[in-house]
Amino acid sequence: MTRVDLESCGKNEGEHDGPGLTRRDFAIAGASTLAAAAIPSHAFAAKAGGALPMSISEAGKRMRDGSLSCVDLTKAYFHYIELYQPKLNMFISQLKDMALKTAAERDAELKQGKDRGPLHGIPILVKDLYDMAGTRTTVGSKAFVDRQSTEDATSVHHLREAGVVVLGKTNMNEFAAGVSGTNAYFGDCHNPWALDRSPGGSSSGNGAALAAGIGFGGTSSDTGGSIRVPASWCGIAGIRPTYGLVSLHGLFPRAYSLDCAGPLARNVFDLGLLLDAMAGFDPLDKHSALAQRTASYTKGIRDGVKGMTFATVKNYTYKDVDKPVADAVAKAAEKLKSLGARIVEVEIKPLEGQLDYNKLFTNILLYEFNQILGEKYRNTPNAADLYGPIVTNNIAAGSKVTKEDYEKTMNERPAIIAEVKKVFEKVDALLTPALPTTAPLLKASAQDYGRGRQFTIPFSYTALPSAVVPCGFDPQGLPIGLQIVGDHFSEAALLRMAYAYEQATDFHKKHPPIFAQAIPS
16 A cells, blocks of 8 residues: 555544544454555655654754754654554644644754753653643543643643653543543544554553654553553553552543553653653642652663562463463563573462452442542433443443442452562562453454453552563564563662563564654655
């Protein structure tokens, strides 16, 4: 397929004023035909302005030596957004004018000797449940389509002060309800590895855009897996930090007891740079942790894993996991062993049934979601027209959970957390798949998507941090993610582990057929 073919699937609408594209707007190509659907990597070879930088560090170096301006980099990304938005439906709002204005300011600052640090002039994405002054924050819902933000979420404020350029507000499951990447109003988001597959959610737009080579990172959120799922299914890196490490002020809540904010990125080092800006105590967030944050999450990241101990979990790590995924995780463990780590198997009794992910999802997540949105939903006369089916079903299910069941599940939490944490007295981290499957079809059933919660929600409940890094591909060429789980506030160690594995493999260097590589001139 040529460049013309890509554009024939739709027209880039910029900032949406109404419904976006749905899967009916696409002639879906199977994984086997996607190679023909992409723009060839040599498409701009005759007139290219050079290769796009592949990391934050590379982009920063080129901006500082004058070989690349922030304006030119930002323009290049909007070129690819124009090409890929009709295929992937990554954005709810594109912020081209604002981004180019900021990019010009960052270029001028560098010329004047003002350098804000590693993120100076770096284009990123913001999930559309983060408030950002001067933009709409729709939370992916028709009900909030005209909701305007007058201030930045705390972490967005920190990132903008650090010098980032925000390309746009990205698509997501409505109210972060679900991991599918589907959206009844703004249209479904598509996986650049295979257009008929889910990119994962709820941070679907970030996952799809980053996998397609657009931007360097994205502010995301994770309640039951919304960072880890798109990281795994899109073949990128993500970290769900310890509960409370990153402020939730200015994010629309999904479930107060489980919500976390954190970054997605195209590589592990970039995760650390983004987390440096996002993490820290915030008095405006009553859930913000008082624990001392790490000075820099990239310090010591290259120190390797020699002498560390990783554990697979008996009756858990490989339980009910598709064979390609299980094989990839087993090979990842062997790779870590070859780097000087020790691999052991441990028993963690709560993970053998007590931490039932369906029970936790219903008794906590859906109960709290109903407390947050249920009354507003029920008092809206035309609710069925304004809210999508996943939100409607979530509120209905959450309204049936009794306060007694919720409180019982919450009261059990401290003892279970203490029991799970004991394992870190003898190991440095746990290894699991991020998901038991690769990306399902967008039209897959709720049960198919629900199965994926077995490795995400238990660690949301225990408030433990976890990093996800690509560890292989299934026979269809779809990415597989490795989840590395650590003790509370061990993000620096987790990023060091993930970085060591990433650098010893080449999975992060592989890109989907739809991928931005050259700067058009």
